[in-house]
Amino acid sequence: MKNKLFLLFLSVAVFATAQIEAPQPSPKAKVMQTVGLTDVTVEYSRPAMKGRDIFGGLVPYGKLWRTGANENTLITFSDEVKFGGKNVEAGTYAIYTKPGKDQWEVMLYTDTNNWGNPAEWDASKVAASVMAKTEKLNMPQESWTIAINELSMGGAHLQMMWDETLVRVPFTVPTQAKTMANIKRAMSGPSANDYYQAAAFYLEADQDLNQAHEWITKATEMNPKAFWIFTRKSLIEEKMGNKQAAITSAKKALALAKERGNQDYVKINQDNLARWGA
Structure with missing residues (x-):
């Protein structure tokens, strides 16, 4: 009887401490890019289309969006930059957006500890807000993608792509x-x-x-x-x-x-x- 109890206790202990590792539906991604002499890092999760209507459907127009999935989508600048012409201090920011059919509002938010949208939006925490026109991609992008492209010595573009939509925000570095x-x-x-x-x-x-x-x-x-x-x-x-x-x-x-x-x-x-x- 004692042996059975011991084995039962051992089995419970093993199952209690075991962790199952499985692929996530929206896997994490990290983009690291040096622009001029400034390091820029983006960390985000990548949901997939999976046959769904994305903008205007899964992601409603005119509503605040976490700009990805799961935890905050984060961007970090090692130096003070101009983001869409707005001065932004060095540091880490959450990227929030309000997608529209013809243009998006792209915001850098100083509170980076939210899962999804903040419970209460605080306008004083918006470090920069930029309007960016939408563009049509040549072919659909299955997974949500953020990239830093169009590099030059003095700047680059933050590009966001999903389905047939491309949005890009220029930023300059010192x-x-x-x-x-x-x-x-x-x-x-x-x-x-x-x-x-x-x-x-x-x-x-x-x-x-x-x-x-x-x-x-x-x-x-x-x-x-x-x-x-x-x-x-x-x-x-x-x-x-x-x-x-x-x-x-x-x-x-x-x-x-x-x-x-x-x-x-x-x-x-x-x-x-x-x-x-x-």
């Missing part, structure tokens, strides 16, 4: 301000690489080319065997409209790249020289 601050700090005691990085940024960001040329020249003086620096110098000189100087720098870069056996830079400079007729 890449230029952060890079300028980094350059300013580095210039107090710059290395050849600091000068190179600063000049490369000025070239890509369409900043003062004369300043970029001054920095890249100092970089070549400090590291006269760096074929990649001479290559960048030639591109800056091309953009300044000084083709002859660009040819001279590219020939120097080509010779150094051949000397070091770097075939990638050999080809880059050969292609540039051919493009310039040299």
